[in-house]
Amino acid sequence: MSEPQFEQSNMQHRPACGASKPDLNRIRGIIAEHDGQKWPLIPVLQKIQDDIGFIPPESITILAEAFHMFPAEVQGVITFYEQLYMVPRGRKVVRVCRGTACHVRGGKSILKLVKQNLGLEEGQTTPDMEYTLETVACIGVCALAPNLVIGKETYGNMNPKKVSQLFVKQTGSGESGGQS
Amino acid sequence: MVETITITLNGREVSGYSGMTVLELARESGVDIPTLCHHQHLAPYGACRICLVEDEKSGALLASCVTPIGPGMVINTASPRVLERRSMIVRLMLASHPDSCVVCDKGNRCELRQIAADLGIGLAGLERVYSPAIIQEVNPFMERDLSKCILCAKCIRADHDMVVEGVIDYMDRGFGARPSTLADVALEQSECTFCGTCISVCPTGALMEKNRVYSGSTAKAVDTTCPFCGCGCTITLEIKDNRIVRAVPFNGRVPSNNGRSPFIGVAGHGPPEAGVASAHVPGREVNKGTICVRGSYGYEAVQSPGRLQRPLVRKDGDSAFEEASWEEALEAVAAGLNGAIGAGGPQSVAVLGSTKCTNEENYILQRFARTVLGTNNIDNGSRLSSAGTRVGLGWTLGTPGSTGCLEELEISDVIMVIGANPSESAPAVAYAIKRAVKQRGAKLLLVDPRMTKLRPFAHLWLRPRAGTDLSLVSGMARVIIAEGLQDDEFVTRRTDNYADYKASLAPFSPEDVEKATGVAGADLVEAARTFAGAERGSIVCGNGITQYVNGTATAMALANLAMLTGNIGPHGGDIVALQRDNNGQGAADMGALPGFLPGFNSVQDPEARSKFEAAWGMDIGENGTGGLPDWVGDTALEMIGKAQEGRLKAMYVVGENPALSFPGKEAVKAALASLDFLVVQDIFLTETAKLAHVVLPAAGPFEKEGTFTNLEGRVQYVRKAVDAPGESLPDSEIVMRLAARMGSPIVYTPTQIMNEIEDLVPLYEDPCETEIARPGGVGGGQFPGTDRRGRRFAVERSRRLHKGQFPSAFDRFHPVHAEDSPGSNPGPCQPDGGGGGLLLLAGTGLYRSGNGSTTSRSRRLKAIEPESYIELNESDMVALGISSGDMVKVISTNGEVAARARIAGTLEAGTVFMPISFPESPANALFGIELDSRSKLPALKACSVRLERIGS
């Protein structure tokens, strides 16, 4: 059978509309910090992602020039690693577990609820850049299934009520967890 | 010492050298192992596992393309386990392959399908389904259907490691991975040059040529030399029904027939079977498996409608052309030429030979000019592009052209590219330079007022004002001497005139040079140190050097720099002088020059003359009458001047198009039209042919046999692939018939002519001719990519004429003359002199070769760039109120042409660039006729213009 492998024409790599201009000087600064290091590309990419929250596509040519690589090569590296992103992501990344344990204990409806609460599909980010929704395989706390993770916090024993509270609380706090 | 290793291969003992892979040894031994991700010009990759073999001792299955041979190995290439595993891999590949395979246009060229067929894996009963992965692309050259991609990464590796463009790489991982451009845009929005190299290596239908006229596999393939620039790449033309349907880089393999596997090629050896199209020596070609967009698609031009079919004659004076028989036409030519000689003597006729014709044709033509017409008024089109380096390097180094080859260039550790944009004018040279930088860590010194595509590879980019290279190069030399970085031994033992030269460098201090060129003193010093510090420092130069009035002086300055740093000869770097046309070097070598017989034997040298008189059986009278003319004839532009004055009565123009390619277009046209008799021999009714009295239809570059000499000086075979249209004939045939008609027959067979050239032209002598078959000989002749000496080119080439072809057995420093370096003089037209304010630079474009006489007729090349353009800096656009896409009139004191404006970040404010390759808007028309006093080459690089917006 033919597999429509490339159906989604990779739109997720393009910057979301309305995203503000990335700070390219910051990127140059990060490159400079790693000057002289042996295989600097990956650590530099990680640092950019940590600092800016994602790797702005505009940085590719700068990186390519700095490391004497082809831009397409840099893109190849970025897209190879699941942990590296070329789209801005929400300050809080919500990951709903869909591992087996969570699944049998209602993970699917939790995901549905989270989607409803945030108005997002998987992979999407709220327009205010607050939340990005993702799913993950087992996160290793099956005893508390169904689970979800927000940022670095894990929330276990989820149920519909908890979910709505969670997001009221989270959105209501007015406190932004990540970089601005 | 290399160790010999013996292994058992399919029960037979075979030996190879340590470091060889099992695959290499197997192929060398005539054992075929299928591969998909392996390519002879790429590093072993080991991704597809198709090439599995069984190690019978350990029972392990090994990927033969990455497994080195080891002593005592026992290898089976076709054991049941191998076949079973291979079938499984192929089935897995096919399982994720679209069902459209059966009707896939790659057809029998698909290597995956061939391997499947060889393994007996059926493909019948499948239906075509819509494949979602065809990327919508509007470019005319290439289409991608990545559902057929088997992730062998050959395209990516070819793109990175062979042509070094870096357009594509894998995107994403796992199932979603596929070769992709940056941001996954269509190729035409990427940096892709459409060279076609990745298409040629893709083993499946994932990458294919677009707008094919024929899709299947062809029964006939001919290896020949590409005629679309001076590189002389070896290409393979695939022929169907007397039409060329595809041009691919020669890759050491013969395209498959009848579903057979194509793996006939064997590294370093000829094909194991008789009867295949050609033997070959893989890896010895100029291009090493690469090609450029002109090589891939230019052939269409030669097959375009509009080719001349029959001779054309104007019955009386100014009447319209009528078709004529060869008899009638040659009679008219004989009468016309004889008439002119009768009226004004041999000095009143002139011949233009062609940089596009073969060596043999130029040789016969100059013999015709000298013995039948009795004139030395013969020149060729290289007068307008490479005469400056030929003369400059000839006078100083004794080498009338490049001093080395691309293989040597590629192993240089510093490469200075000056006045050359090889990415567009000589792509195979650019590939070699980029490989040197990327793979060997060579340092590139780029000297160019424009930011060219080599910029990202440059260690240092110097941006002198246009036309100031002489100051820059002399400044570098001064720094080198001041810092004691010169190669004293080379200077003492191999050169003379050093003291004068050194003294002449006084006015080129870094401060002076900065004033003249705009290049910061510190950068100049850095460039000088870098070049002098090189083990092998090479120089690549082109029309950006030669096409100024001081072009020859600048070429000599480059030779001086090379001598000063010991970069002449086998242990140093080279000077690679680019040639715009495929046989510019050969036309000159063959004596299509007003001052030289073949092999740069001066026409004024009685000994040389008598050598040729004897060879050509000329009857010499008592007081030397009847011999070869001993006066130096006119160069191309001087001919035009004489025609203007009425002193030239008749011209015979072969394969050149002066009405288009010469500066001062209107004056040139008027001069040509004023001739009593003009005969033009060409493949199209060119602008010049339209002015002629008689037009003779010639065979094109794919329709005849012979040799071209590339920019390295390598002599390469040209083979006939298809028949010439209509009644057109090879140029040599036409000239010989004409000679007979004029009562002085010149008779050669192809072999005789090649023999005579080898005997009389030391450059072309072939010390080991017996080792290789002659063209047309047994076995279909030899591979066209080796030089005729059939030897290792890099080491044994004898083109360096230190044995005294030119004035001195030494390399001779040429002091810099003050009048050659009038500060920042960019040529005849000062930016502010002509009232224009803008400095126009004219140069070659990628999608057309030279002035586009031929290549502008290629359907696909024309589609990508249908009309001429002019590039401007953003600030100039704003200042002039011109936007990208507007039509503008480009006006100089000499003429005006129209072009579409384009924004370019590659130019400094005040500078504009226009390609010379659009016959409808010939940039040359903007130039007046102003000659370099040494080479008589007209300045064609820079002139002053102003722009007027004429529409959008």
Ligand code: SF4
């Ligand atoms: S056509 Fe040439 S430049 Fe374009 S992607 Fe293929 S190899 Fe690279």
Ligand code: SF4
């Ligand atoms: S497109 Fe062709 S060459 Fe490139 S990875 Fe896929 S199968 Fe290999």
Ligand code: SF4
């Ligand atoms: S680089 Fe020149 S010779 Fe080679 S394929 Fe291109 S046009 Fe032909």
Ligand code: FES
């Ligand atoms: S399945 Fe969800 S945490 Fe293990």
Ligand code: FES
């Ligand atoms: S050819 Fe050897 S692994 Fe692909």
